[in-house]
Amino acid sequence: MNPLLSVENLSLEFRTRSGIVRALENVSLQLPEGGSLGLVGESGSGKSVLSFAVLGIQDAAAKITGGAIRFAGNDLLADGGSAMKNMRGRELAMIFQNPRVALNPIRQVGQQIEDVLLRHTALRGAAARARAIECLSDVRIPDPERRYTAYPFELSGGMCQRVMIAIALACKPRLLIADEPTTGLDVTTQAAIMRLIRDLGREKGMATLLITHDLGLARDFCDNIAVMHAGHIVEVGATETLFRVPAHPYTAQLVRATPVGQERLEALASIPGNLPDLRRSDLPPCRFSERCELRSATCATPLPTLTASAGHVVACHHPQARTSS
Amino acid sequence: MISTILKRLLGAIPNLIGVVVVTFLLTRALPGDPAAFFAGASGTAEAVEEIRKKLGLDKSLPEQFIVYVRDLARGDWGMSHATGQSVLTELTTRLPASLELTLAALFLAVIVAIPLGILAATRPGSWIDHLCRGIATAGVSLPTFFTGLLLAYVFYFLLGWAPAPLGRLDPYLSAPAQVTGFYLIDSLIARDFAVFVGALKQLILPTVTLALFVLAPLARMTRASMLGVLSADFIRTARASGLAPRTVLFTYAFRNALLPVMTTLGMVFSFLLGSNVLVEKVFAWPGIGSFAIEALVASDYAPVQGFVLSMALLYVLLNLSIDIAYGFVDPRMKIEN
Amino acid sequence: MTSVWQKRLQTLRYVVGENPLSLAAFLLFAAFVLLALVGPSIAPFDALASNVGAPLSPPSLAHWFGTDSLGRDILSRVIIATRLDLGIAVAAVGISCILGGLAGAFAGYFGGWTDRIVGRLSDTIMAFPLFVLAMGIVAALGNTVANIVIATAVINLPFYIRVARAESSVLRNAGFVEAARLAGNSEVRLLFHHIIPNILPPMTVQISLNMGWAILNAAGLSFIGLGVRPPAAEWGIMVAEGAQYIVSGEWWIALFPGAVLMLAVFCFNLLGDSLRDLVDPRRRT
Ligand SMILES: Nc1ncnc2c1ncn2[C@@H]1O[C@H](COP(=O)(O)OP(=O)(O)OP(=O)(O)O)[C@@H](O)[C@H]1O
Ligand code: SF4
Numbered sequence A: 001m002n003p004l005l006s007v008e009n010l011s012l013e014f015r016t017r018s019g020i021v022r023a024l025e026n027v028s029l030q031l032p033e034g035g036s037l038g039l040v041g042e043s044g045s046g047k048s049v050l051s052f053a054v055l056g057i058q059d060a061a062a063k064i065t066g067g068a069i070r071f072a073g074n075d076l077l078a079d080g081g082s083a084m085k086n087m088r089g090r091e092l093a094m095i096f097q098n099p100r101v102a103l104n105p106i107r108q109v110g111q112q113i114e115d116v117l118l119r120h121t122a123l124r125g126a127a128a129r130a131r132a133i134e135c136l137s138d139v140r141i142p143d144p145e146r147r148y149t150a151y152p153f154e155l156s157g158g159m160c161q162r163v164m165i166a167i168a169l170a171c172k173p174r175l176l177i178a179d180e181p182t183t184g185l186d187v188t189t190q191a192a193i194m195r196l197i198r199d200l201g202r203e204k205g206m207a208t209l210l211i212t213h214d215l216g217l218a219r220d221f222c223d224n225i226a227v228m229h230a231g232h233i234v235e236v237g238a239t240e241t242l243f244r245v246p247a248h249p250y251t252a253q254l255v256r257a258t259p260v261g262q263e264r265l266e267a268l269a270s271i272p273g274n275l276p277d278l279r280r281s282d283l284p285p286c287r288f289s290e291r292c293e294l295r296s297a298t299c300a301t302p303l304p305t306l307t308a309s310a311g312h313v314v315a316c317h318h319p320q321a322r323t324s325s
Numbered sequence B: 001m002i003s004t005i006l007k008r009l010l011g012a013i014p015n016l017i018g019v020v021v022v023t024f025l026l027t028r029a030l031p032g033d034p035a036a037f038f039a040g041a042s043g044t045a046e047a048v049e050e051i052r053k054k055l056g057l058d059k060s061l062p063e064q065f066i067v068y069v070r071d072l073a074r075g076d077w078g079m080s081h082a083t084g085q086s087v088l089t090e091l092t093t094r095l096p097a098s099l100e101l102t103l104a105a106l107f108l109a110v111i112v113a114i115p116l117g118i119l120a121a122t123r124p125g126s127w128i129d130h131l132c133r134g135i136a137t138a139g140v141s142l143p144t145f146f147t148g149l150l151l152a153y154v155f156y157f158l159l160g161w162a163p164a165p166l167g168r169l170d171p172y173l174s175a176p177a178q179v180t181g182f183y184l185i186d187s188l189i190a191r192d193f194a195v196f197v198g199a200l201k202q203l204i205l206p207t208v209t210l211a212l213f214v215l216a217p218l219a220r221m222t223r224a225s226m227l228g229v230l231s232a233d234f235i236r237t238a239r240a241s242g243l244a245p246r247t248v249l250f251t252y253a254f255r256n257a258l259l260p261v262m263t264t265l266g267m268v269f270s271f272l273l274g275s276n277v278l279v280e281k282v283f284a285w286p287g288i289g290s291f292a293i294e295a296l297v298a299s300d301y302a303p304v305q306g307f308v309l310s311m312a313l314l315y316v317l318l319n320l321s322i323d324i325a326y327g328f329v330d331p332r333m334k335i336e337n
Numbered sequence C: 001m002t003s004v005w006q007k008r009l010q011t012l013r014y015v016v017g018e019n020p021l022s023l024a025a026f027l028l029f030a031a032f033v034l035l036a037l038v039g040p041s042i043a044p045f046d047a048l049a050s051n052v053g054a055p056l057s058p059p060s061l062a063h064w065f066g067t068d069s070l071g072r073d074i075l076s077r078v079i080i081a082t083r084l085d086l087g088i089a090v091a092a093v094g095i096s097c098i099l100g101g102l103a104g105a106f107a108g109y110f111g112g113w114t115d116r117i118v119g120r121l122s123d124t125i126m127a128f129p130l131f132v133l134a135m136g137i138v139a140a141l142g143n144t145v146a147n148i149v150i151a152t153a154v155i156n157l158p159f160y161i162r163v164a165r166a167e168s169s170v171l172r173n174a175g176f177v178e179a180a181r182l183a184g185n186s187e188v189r190l191l192f193h194h195i196i197p198n199i200l201p202p203m204t205v206q207i208s209l210n211m212g213w214a215i216l217n218a219a220g221l222s223f224i225g226l227g228v229r230p231p232a233a234e235w236g237i238m239v240a241e242g243a244q245y246i247v248s249g250e251w252w253i254a255l256f257p258g259a260v261l262m263l264a265v266f267c268f269n270l271l272g273d274s275l276r277d278l279v280d281p282r283r284r285t
């Protein structure tokens, strides 16, 4: 079966004053209908850039230099992204971190939901308002009629995130991209929001791409996990496999550093060393090599894509698990 | 809502007091001995003493201040020696001319500057962006009195498109019956279209002169604030939900960008009211600015003080209305303070 | 330290390279300063002497900028006026920078009632349309050049107070100030040795941003007949003298002083913008 979302060898760069930032290189991933994929990686690895590119809302300075993005059989990059125009917000939706600043500060939250309904549905007037209130109650906001007229500054962070989810789900999208949806919220609210996203996803048969710093969170939540490092996807696999036999040295380090069974909604365990500067012209083929303990001379040659088991792929010369090419 | 407005009103009171105190001090700072000045060169020592008593200058400063405030409140703003009229009457009859010019200029500046700023912000680095930046720097460098003259020379003397830069109306037309004091509006009320067109023609050059000057800060602020808002997180949310670019630009970005622009409006009014004086002189506009200049040249001080006070009161009032309007646009203001 | 300067230099090169106008402004600025210094010795004619040419003669080889109604050479008058116009502005801005800077630094550093008094003072000035307040001050103090300087200084005060106050209230709690305080330095010493030197760069930017405006205000005041008295040469008053001839077509009398005034203000504004980009690249607009 064709996946719902498929990103194929996507490369993207930012042309800035201080040089070209090679933010994504040959990135590939698949997400089946109704499935859930976790995209993890430390800050600056390109997770947000990738998700913006999928939605076609990347910065003006961003240039897609190669590859393809397909959604439900449509080529999203064709004709300068015209296919995306009517699908964004309706078929694919996104929620962001820091919900308090991600909502229009001087517009009632109900109206912000209504704006989306007016854009994508035939609902008008009182019907649109009624549906907006329904959306608020769908995300378990108590007293939705009254909350309709609230402004973001009158709501707590958790409430704002629920409003964001309501906006994203207003048109029953087939794919939800959640970019660190719990950053900036307190721990109990984080759990509630994650449960909400999972439950709504199941109810509506919606696929979810969860972007997070937190490998543990991705484990609880996702069928599959993709690990990103410095604009590369270094490893993709089923959650359980990836945790049991991590193949890439970076993933292995992450897994080792992720505690099991305790309160783990916290930042990604820190791995020694830093991401390389993506503006460098002498970036090595393996962008992890400057931090890697297993580096050898072959690591300076182009990266292979090896398959460890069905659906478990790794980009490394010295994978930790048995693989085949 | 009422309580918000009341709070704003209360907030304006310290400024009001400050303005009255400063104008009072200015009246007491007249060069030399005011009593001797009013007695004239031929005044004897007794006459000077007499006048000193009459003006209350023999009392202590706080007492003088109370008298000053009481007189102001009663509408006694002193007499103009040049015209023999009460200063308050002189000012109120001339105020509409000044206001009409000021408001017309503000209107023109706003309808040019705001679209320009928006366009510049949405297309950074484009020619319109450079134009906007050029105008922003060049505009504030214009001496209004000089641009006024230049415009008069080109459009009146060279091209003959504009009428002589002398006042609000051609001498052969008679002013419309006074309702608002604004010729444009009064002539429409009187259905006298010849006067309307005449008044409009006279108004154009001074309006453009003034507008050119205040356009710059407005355009610059609109551009900067729009640039800031366009990179805000909530704009990304709006785009991610697929809203039409028009909705994103106006309903989401522009309304938010308007808030800092409204705060600059105060400064813009300060510029406007100041340059208004200069433009009135250049175009022989019979407003309170040229009245004040005539009085200044004639060393007729009461009208000048009255002018400064009335402009300051007007300015305090304008700032107050901006504050109140701001409260309406920004819901966050309601619970603050 | 060197790296900071290297970075500044780099930014300078960038600012100038990005915007050739900045370079032009630097050159123009130098030219104006030169004119102000040596103006009297390079003016072709005596600026105050009448009938050095036929009255109201248009620009010619002998009189590049023409002559005015008294037959005075306009070019010479424009050159001579540079010193007076820039002098007024420099004096006014200097006064308000020193007074406003001190008041703002005290207000920001000590807070409390010092802050309230200074804030009220600055708010009261800002409660007036500034040019109108300047008119009132000159009218009250007397119609002299010195009073023009004072009036221009007063209306500039709030800007310096604001900058100095904001900077010093931040610096008050900065690490190095805290360290100096723990080392037993007195508050006044801290203020003068640690706070004030550090608010100089933003004050410099404010000066260059204000200079053009100060020139404009001073010229505006003399345009309406305040301060500078005829026959002294000053750009504003020269424009005023030429104003009546505009409608009869003798454009050169007002045009040249007006254009030079405009150029000077433009030059200072450009310079101010470039300087701000240099000191505070974040606020580049
Ligand atoms: N507009 C831009 N111009 C230049 N570089 C950019 C731009 N946006 C992102 N980048 C660069 O792209 C890289 C990836 O950034 P991205 O925001 O996708 O990281 P992330 O994985 O989402 O990190 P975080 O976890 O902090 O959100 C970073 O190196 C960043 O500097
Ligand atoms: S390719 Fe080599 S350097 Fe890169 S992660 Fe694998 S072993 Fe390490």
Ligand SMILES: [Mg+2]
Pocket (backbone or CB within 6 Å): A047, A048, A049, A179
């Ligand atoms: Mg991110």
